Amino acid sequence: MLDAFKSLVLNYSYEPLQFCTARHAITMIFGGRAEGLDSAGYLVRTPSTSFELPTVIRVLKMVRRNRKKGLAFSKKNILRRDNYTCQYCGISTHPLTVDHVVPKSRGGKTNWTNIVVACKTCNLKKGDRTPLEVDMTLVRLPRKPDYQFIPFIVPSGPDSHVEIWQKYLPNKILAKSAAF
Numbered sequence: 001m002l003d004a005f006k007s008l009v010l011n012y013s014y015e016p017l018q019f020c021t022a023r024h025a026i027t028m029i030f031g032g033r034a035e036g037l038d039s040a041g042y043l044v045r046t047p048s049t050s051f052e053l054p055t056v057i058r059v060l061k062m063v064r065r066n067r068k069k070g071l072a073f074s075k076k077n078i079l080r081r082d083n084y085t086c087q088y089c090g091i092s093t094h095p096l097t098v099d100h101v102v103p104k105s106r107g108g109k110t111n112w113t114n115i116v117v118a119c120k121t122c123n124l125k126k127g128d129r130t131p132l133e134v135d136m137t138l139v140r141l142p143r144k145p146d147y148q149f150i151p152f153i154v155p156s157g158p159d160s161h162v163e164i165w166q167k168y169l170p171n172k173i174l175a176k177s178a179a180f
Helices: 022-030 077-081 118-125 159-168 171-179
Strands: 006-010 014-023 033-047 050-058 096-100 115-119
Touching: 006 022, 006 159, 014 022, 022 033, 022 050, 033 159, 033 171, 050 159, 077 096, 077 115, 096 118
Parallel strands: 006 050
Antiparallel strands: 006 014, 033 050, 096 115
C-alpha cells in the first residue's frame, strides 16, 4: 500500500521538487530529513502506534539545482525521456529496464545516445547483440534532451491527494498535467 500512494516533495523554499512513494516520505520524516505538511487522513498502523500518511512533505535542507549543467544523466531521466515506454516494442505496461543499444562488451558507451528504455522481454531477446543483428528497430533514436528540465507530471492518485497537491503546485504545472 505504501508504494502505491505518492507524496509531493517540496524544497525548503516550498518549491515542488518531485513525487516519491509514501514509504520514502515516511522514511524521510522519521529520519529527520523532512517534515510532513499535509495529509489526506489515511492512517498507517504499527503494533505500537499509528500516524497519518503524508501527502505533502518538505525537506529540511535546501536542495540546490545546478541549472547551467543541463539535465543530469540518470536512469530516472532516461525513463522520463523515453516516456516510460520500451523503445523496441513500444509497450509501457511491462517491467522496464535500460539497455545499451551498442552493448558495453562491444565498446558501447554509457551516455544519452546509447542508452534506451527496454522491457525485460525485449532486453533479453536483444541480449549482447546490436538491434540490427536481432532484426529489432528503435521507436525513436536516443539523444540527449535539449530541454533543461523534464516536465513535472502530477501522478494519478486519490481525489483527496490531488486536491491537496493543487494547493502547493503552480498553475503552469497543473495545466501541463491536465493536458496529459
